[in-house]
Amino acid sequence: MPANRDDTDAHEPAHMHIAVDSAVAHAPTGQIKVRARDVNVFYGEKQALFDVSLDVAERAVTALIGPSGCGKSTFLRCINRMNDTIPGARVDGRIEIDDENVNDKALDPVVLRARVGMVFQKPNPFPKTIFENVAYGPRIHGLTSSKSELEGVVEASLRRAGLWDEVHERLHQSGSSLSGGQQQRLVIARAIAVSPEVILMDEPCSALDPIATAKIEELIDELRRQYCIVIVTHSMAQAARVSQKTAFFHMGRLVEAGPTDEMFTNPRDSRTQDYITGRFG
Amino acid sequence: MLTWIALAALIAFSLFTFRSGRERLVRGLDPAQGRPHSRPGYHGAYVALWAFAPAALLLIVAGAFGGRIEAAMLRAEVPAAVAALDPLQQGVFFDDARAQAHGLPLSQTVYEGGLKAALADKAVEARTLEQGMRLGVLALAALMAGGGFALARRRVAHQFRARNRVEGWIAGVLILSSVVAVLTTVGIIASLAWESWRFFQVVSPIHFLFGREWDPQIAMRADQFASEGAFGALPLFAGTFLIMLIAMAVAAPVGLFAAIYLSEYARPLTRSVVKPLLEILAGVPTVVYGFFAALTVGPLFRAGFNALGAQLAGGPLNDLGVYLMQVQNQMALVAGGVMGIMLIPFVCSLSDDIINAVPQHLRDGSLAMGATRSETIKKVVLPAALPGVVAAMLLAVSRAVGETMIVTMAAGLQAKTTLNPLDTVTTVTVQIVTLLTGDQEFDSPKTLSAFGLGLTLFVVTLALNIIALRIVQKYREQYD
Known part of the structure; x- marks a missing residue:
């Protein structure tokens, strides 16, 4: 299998892009949160992922890049077993979160997904109020015992998502009344309300305008002090701005993974080089 | 018959004109232009189109209304012998005159003396009229x-915007077709409203809507027209x-649950x-x-209830037993x-479509939060689909209210x-x-009350449908 030269548990970029610089000091180095080994995914007869092995670091942002259909979203969806919801999908191999195999049939995906939050391409607030959207997870998992505690969780989550100041006066309006960027931050607040360990983001900014995108990226940078974040993105600029580690997928295979600044300045594989210089994809 | 031949000829002629128009352009083409x-x-x-449409319209109108025009013209002048007859017999006379002219069977009426002569005269006149009109129409159609x-x-020319x-x-x-559909509906409503208005002249609407006694049969005799007691539709x-x-x-829970199963749980194979x-x-x-x-469920239920009643009779629930x-x-x-x-398939099919229209990303969002499938359905999918499901239920209600056959056979007449229940x-x-079944006069309150009922039914179902569609x-606006 080509190019899984992931020898970098430790490399934190010394300094790279403005957005990242300030946060570097907070990111602990070395700890691996998600460990994938020989992951193969099949959709019916078609194989979508081939022997992917990748380590994802704790308290850091890992970007998955690659051309459309390269399998990066498929890999993302393996981490919280969202592929289970697709009829005919089959996942082989080991994916461990803190040494616990996610793919274990005995593991209830419902429990797993409370630990692994996910943010989708299209903002998908539920047709409920802003408050109820954030309270959704705590309610179904019974995380709070009183109304005031629930309110506290909702406020904390909205604050952490940088949305509190904009919405605290209209918590009981519909979530869909917000703008696209606000909706996406609402969805992030909803995800962090259940205190997940890992947050998966599937092209979270592709439906947003540049200003909303900048806000989300700022938020991602903020969140990485606390969470392990994996983000799929089509924008290489975004990968460079928000991530510390980058993995490049091509045709269902992981071509190369490493510290973001190294990947972008000095890619080892010629396909990576071609992709990030815009020769294909 | 002649109309059909003329129409066929017209179609053939139009085909020729099509070629002719095309040829004219092709021959006149100048490569330089x-x-x-x-x-x-x-x-x-x-x-x-210009060769066909006006002439065809004329032929169709003449074919449909020619007979009436002819009859009207024939009646323009009434012979003295006929004028003595009452209007009904005059009508028969003129019908017979036309029938004789066209070689059709006549009525049983025996015409004597002056009438016989008049009939012969009118028959000749009818024949002349008919032939004249026929020729006139054909000539006009050919001209058009x-x-x-x-x-x-x-007009065919290089720059003509054909x-x-x-x-x-x-x-x-296309506009004409939709106008026909709309006008027909308007016509039906108008006739419903008109006949109802006639009914409400006899029976007050307040009494009709809120009266508690319904027995239209007693108003059969003329002297009972005023007996309003019979037309209280409240029991209906x-x-x-x-x-x-x-x-x-029955239909709402079963249909809705079946729809949820089909759209959220069933595998594609089961669903198909x-x-x-x-x-x-x-x-x-x-x-x-x-x-x-009427033949299966009714007797079955009766047998069941009667048997249950026989068990209960004589015990502490004696009255209930006797009733059952x-x-x-x-x-x-x-x-x-x-x-x-x-109604189950109706409710199920509509609800299934509505539940399927809930965007997948909402389900994914909920599942990704660690919600189970049924939590996702209860808390996200159904709330999102609720307005549509309510609309489906209202449509089902309007069908239930308007349904006729089942209740006619199984509900009774009292x-x-x-x-x-x-x-x-x-x-x-x-x-x-x-x-309205059987021979009815169309001006007794008994018959007219059907229009009153029809109008009420129409207003109710229309209101339900409008609300449901709104x-x-x-x-829909919420997700597009």
Whole structure:
């Protein structure tokens, strides 16, 4: 299998892009949160992922890049077993979160997904109020015992998502009344309300305008002090701005993974080089 | 007959004009001028349309109304011998004159003396009239076809926008079709309203809507027209409401749960089998449900209740037992229950579409939060689909209210204001059927009351449908 030269548990970029610089000091180095080994995914007869092995670091942002259909979203969806919801999908191999195999049939995906939050391409607030959207997870998992505690969780989550100041006066309006960027931050607040360990983001900014995108990226940078974040993105600029580690997928295979600044300045594989210089994809 | 031959000839002529128009353009083409505005076929179609449409319209109108015009002209002058007859016999006389002229069988009437001569005269006149009109129509049609052809053909030119003109004709035909549909509906409503108005002249609307006694049969005799006591429709509304309630109690939960299963749980293979089966159920004619209710379910329920009554009689629930022993075949429960079964596929299919229209990313969002499938359905999918589901239920209610066959066969005819499902009740539709079947005069309040009922039914179902469609519209806007 080509190019899984992931020898970098430790490399934190010394300094790279403005957005990242300030946060570097907070990111602990070395700890691996998600460990994938020989992951193969099949959709019916078609194989979508081939022997992917990748380590994802704790308290850091890992970007998955690659051309459309390269399998990066498929890999993302393996981490919280969202592929289970697709009829005919089959996942082989080991994916461990803190040494616990996610793919274990005995593991209830419902429990797993409370630990692994996910943010989708299209903002998908539920047709409920802003408050109820954030309270959704705590309610179904019974995380709070009183109304005031629930309110506290909702406020904390909205604050952490940088949305509190904009919405605290209209918590009981519909979530869909917000703008696209606000909706996406609402969805992030909803995800962090259940205190997940890992947050998966599937092209979270592709439906947003540049200003909303900048806000989300700022938020991602903020969140990485606390969470392990994996983000799929089509924008290489975004990968460079928000991530510390980058993995490049091509045709269902992981071509190369490493510290973001190294990947972008000095890619080892010629396909990576071609992709990030815009020769294909 | 002649109309058909003329139409066929006209079609043949139009085909010729199509070619002619096309040829004219092609022959006149000058390579120096470049491409013509419209392709040759459009020029041909333009010419053919002008040759065909006006003449065809004339032929059809003449074919449909020629007989009446002829009859009217024939009556313009009434012979003295005929004027002595009463109007009904005059009508027969003129009909016979035309029949004789056209070689059709005459009525049984025997015409003597002056009448006989007058009949012969009028028959000759009718024949002349008919032939004159026929010739006139044919000549006019030929003139219109030829004229239309000549005029249209002259316009064929390099820069003539034949394509846009033909487009205009097509739009015209489409508009005409929709106008026909709308006008027909308006006509039906107008006649319903007009006849109801006549009914409400005799019976006050307040009494009709809120009166508690329904027995239109006693108003058969002229001296009883004023006996308003017979036209209180409240028992009918109560019966309709009761049966609708029972039907929805069956159809709403079963249909909705089946829809949830189909859209959220069933595997594609199951779905591909179950959905067509449900659609077959939706295709069963209501008269079949009707005799299923009347011949199978009704006797079964009666037997069951009677047996239960026999057990209870003599015990502490003696009264109930005695009542149950007297239950009839015809009861609201049977009609409502079978109607509910009829509505299941309707509710299920509509709800299934609505639930499927809830965007997948909402489900994914909920599942990704660690919600189980049923939590996702309860807390996200159904709330999102709720307006649409409510609309589906309202449509089902409007069908239940308007449904006729099942209740006619299984509900009974006795007008009672009751909410007892074991009682026999009657509905608005059943009464309309009984009022209008068989020979009826069309000006007695008894018959007219059917229009009053029909109007009420129409207003109620229209309101339900409008509300339902409004809800569906609002719901659509939410996701587009």
